[in-house]
Amino acid sequence: MRPVLLRHAVRAVILDEDDRVLLCRFAIPDPVGKIVWAAPGGGIEPGETPLGALRRELLEEVGLVLGLDADPPHVWHQVVVARGHAVGYDGVVNDYFLVRTVWFEPRGALSDDALAAENISGLRWWHLGHIAGYRGSDLFSPRDLATPLGALIALGVPARPVLLGL
Template sequence: MPTVNLRHSVRAIILAEDERILLCRFAIPEPAGTVVWATPGGGIEPGETPLAALRRELQEEVGLAVPTDPPHVWHQEVVAPGHAKGYDGVINDYFLVRTPPFEPRGALSDDQLAAENISGLRWWHPREIASYDGTDLFSPRDLATFLTALITAGAPSAPIHLGL
């Protein structure tokens, strides 16, 4: 059986006190015109722990310092060639970060963010995600359902496994 090369990434479910979630707008080059709203985060570098990667990514992308170890709440494996350039898919581990509302502005410049396909940041309420009827996608696809369950029940004792 061939080896599958998956990119291991960490992502933050950043929830403000009013239950809004901060999402990054990813303008994906292939297929052209694809826009995906996803939580901030990114790949774990060699020798880096998942929480160190999470802290680095949040500083870079949104300017948020995470002083404590947030709970690991979701786990996602997507095996789909082309889903992550140079990989056969991704493993995303999601951590819950509660925070007062803030104006996101990370250490990366707009050009550096664009190089990572990030073209914007926005706070969304779960109701807005659930009722969205435009062409943009959300990741995970059923984000509103998972997010509502997380807000209602709190952090699970073990990470919930997500689909695409």
């Protein structure tokens, strides 16, 4: 039996001054055919540190420059073991970092074609209430995003990263 191969990734919970969170719209192609709203981020490349990967991903996907002196807190940890969840892997390990910023118009350094190749088809700022009350067919990642996001906004940075479900 071969070992489980998990993709290690970093994600940013980007909150503006009004506690809106910036999410990427991922259009997952067939056979899944789903729309998933998730925090910006992606895989850690060989030789990259988690924060180095976070800086690169934020610049590429949303155009946010995270300074070299920035040390965003690690707030959530998620392990998803599911074939097909990440192409070429048996699942993913996501580490989420809190990034506080003023509102900005997100526009990453990647071209629209490059973003589409990563299945990103949009960016949007969301209020917690809109996520909690959402009744459409799109999904959030994690599925119950409103719960840990509400706790993060209300209680601040946890003493240790909160373990998330799917």
